[in-house]
Amino acid sequence: MSGDQPFARHEGVIVLLLLVGGFLATVWLAVYGIRTLVRTRAKRSHATALVSASALAWATTVGLYVWGLLHLFIADDYTVGRACDAAVGKQLTGYDPSFIPLEFGCVSSDGRTVPVVIPSYVNPVLAVLLVCAVTLTVFAIVRSKEKTT
Template identity: 30%
Template sequence: MITASNPWQGHNFTGLLTILIAGAATLLGLIGYLCSRLTPQAHRGPFRLWRDLSLLTSAAALAVYLWGCLHLLFLEDQELAERCERQRPAGTPTLVGRRGDFIPLRLVCEASNGHDYSIVIPGYINPTVALLLLLALSCALTSVVLHHKQRTTTRKKG
């Protein structure tokens, strides 16, 4: 959040570090679970397969998001200011501030004319995360529908 007293803020280091640590722990947990599902003893069913695909795409989205966060971790204020200046589009007036957003992940340089532009975070991060999360949601919904069909079919037979 930009305040009048300090318009040159980026991402909160404590928040960024917390996201990286919690995200890495979550990602390792998901990878461990998904690896356990690869054993021959793991019972496969259509809804379980779709659930696991949903978790896999969620893990991929988390990994891409964390990769974007790593781009921000070790940048100093001076380096960020230099990047804002170097990447300023032609015709953009003076810079008046900088802000960091976690959703979508970006670091924005703000100009005096009200326009802004993003730096540091690769352009593929946010679209890839959004696409993977939509795919994860689709897989999860498919899993729920298949599980519901299996339960109702089992009840009718019993």
């Protein structure tokens, strides 16, 4: 992005829709996971325990993504401008917004992109949580198919 292009940031409507949908999905997955966990204690089933664990892992993953989006939603132009000035100073040439991985980067004149606004722990923890959620989901599917055959 050159200096004469307008300020680029995440599309506000998409951020708002992702926030609302992500919040609802987090609550639904957490409630589903807890209800399944309660049923697991009564049934003493490993398959339902895996389903519960995978639902709770997905709830945590989506919840953390929503947490990162909330930082984007709250940050106004002044906050972003000050963060970019602090990160790259007078070398600022543009902005690099991204939904996956979730970041808002300030591009400097030497070509490097410095992420600002979103806490630095969000993307690494999201990666770990995503691997855990996918793994638990695969194990739950395999376990439920073994149980039905």
